[in-house]
Amino acid sequence: MEIYEFGKELISEAGDFIRGRMLEDFRVDAKLNPNDLVTDVDHETEAFIYERILEHWPEHRIIGEEGHGTDVEDTRGVLWIVDPIDGTLNFVHQLQNFAISIGVYIDGKPYAGFILDVMNDNLYHALAGKGAYKNDVRLGRMQDTHLAKSLIALNSNWVIKEGIGHTFTEVVKDARSTRSYGSAALDFVNTAQGIVSAALFFRLHPWDYAAGMIILAETGGVTTNLLGEEINILKKDSVLAGNPGIHEELKQYFTSDEKFIASHRKAHGEK
Ligand code: 2AM
Ligand code: CA
Numbered sequence: 340m341e342i343y344e345f346g347k348e349l350i351s352e353a354g355d356f357i358r359g360r361m362l363e364d365f366r367v368d369a370k371l372n373p374n375d376l377v378t379d380v381d382h383e384t385e386a387f388i389y390e391r392i393l394e395h396w397p398e399h400r401i402i403g404e405e406g407h408g409t410d411v412e413d414t415r416g417v418l419w420i421v422d423p424i425d426g427t428l429n430f431v432h433q434l435q436n437f438a439i440s441i442g443v444y445i446d447g448k449p450y451a452g453f454i455l456d457v458m459n460d461n462l463y464h465a466l467a468g469k470g471a472y473k474n475d476v477r478l479g480r481m482q483d484t485h486l487a488k489s490l491i492a493l494n495s496n497w498v499i500k501e502g503i504g505h506t507f508t509e510v511v512k513d514a515r516s517t518r519s520y521g522s523a524a525l526d527f528v529n530t531a532q533g534i535v536s537a538a539l540f541f542r543l544h545p546w547d548y549a550a551g552m553i554i555l556a557e558t559g560g561v562t563t564n565l566l567g568e569e570i571n572i573l574k575k576d577s578v579l580a581g582n583p584g585i586h587e588e589l590k591q592y593f594t595s596d597e598k599f600i601a602s603h604r605k606a607h608g609e610k
């Protein structure tokens with residue numbers, strides 16, 4: 340419980356830090372490709388979170404997108420998995436629609452998830468087994484839906500990608516419609532609230548889903564990779580998150596498609 344209360348305070352303070360920092364200029368750099376951006380604020384926020392955790396809990400371990408914890412190879416003890424800004428393109432272009440995401444795992448088991456929609460100042464949080472909340476309001480259990488009557492969150496980049504796009508195209512054709520929000524963490528909380536019924540990604544990293552998976556599970560949602568396999572919290576993978584009914588329905592598109600499976604194995608390896 341102490342870690343849970345600490346986590347809520349920490350992410351709120353990190354949100355204050357970002358909102359304050361946005362009043363000054365910040366630098367934007369490209370990472371591996373020109374559309375993959377990182378800013379000073381990503382680095383500074385990760386450092387802020389990292390230092391606060393270690394000040395309080397020197398024995399805890401931390402993995403962060405912007406470089407902390409590259410030496411972490413197992414899930415022993417208390418592990419914090421941090422994305423200081425999820426939706427950096429939204430942060431740079433829109434100055435809104437981005438989140439801080441923090442997941443806590445103890446000996447590899449989900450413990451607590453925190454996602455702060457920074458500019459709306461909405462804190463989504465869950466303690467495993469104790470329900471998920473938006474601020475002080477408990478989120479209800481999700482209802483099963485069918486794809487034909489559902490909105491799903493999906494980035495169009497995956498629909499046009501060679502080797503996998505044909506499968507996503509079938510999903511798009513059969514869905515009521517798609518939405519693309521640009522932050523995986525916000526896609527998870529939108530799914531948890533039924534704003535969309537599912538969210539699909541061909542490639543995410545642990546910091547993108549560590550918190551979201553825990554929050555979604557607490558509303559009755561299911562998260563696996565697109566082939567229906569369990570996600571390893573230390574590895575990048577595809578992600579299929581949704582209510583149990585649509586999750587089962589969507590899984591069939593990917594598991595019945597040999598070409599998709601081969602591309603998936605090439606990108607993510609054998610389980
Ligand atoms: P980021 O903003 O922390 O980079 C956007 O569709 C979502 O995908 C965001 O959660 C974003 O996280 C993540 N993302 C951005 N670039 C990515 C990439 N090259 N591979 C996987 N995920 C990515
Ligand atoms: Ca991210």
Ligand code: CA
Nearest residue numbers: 404422424425
């Ligand atoms: Ca990020």
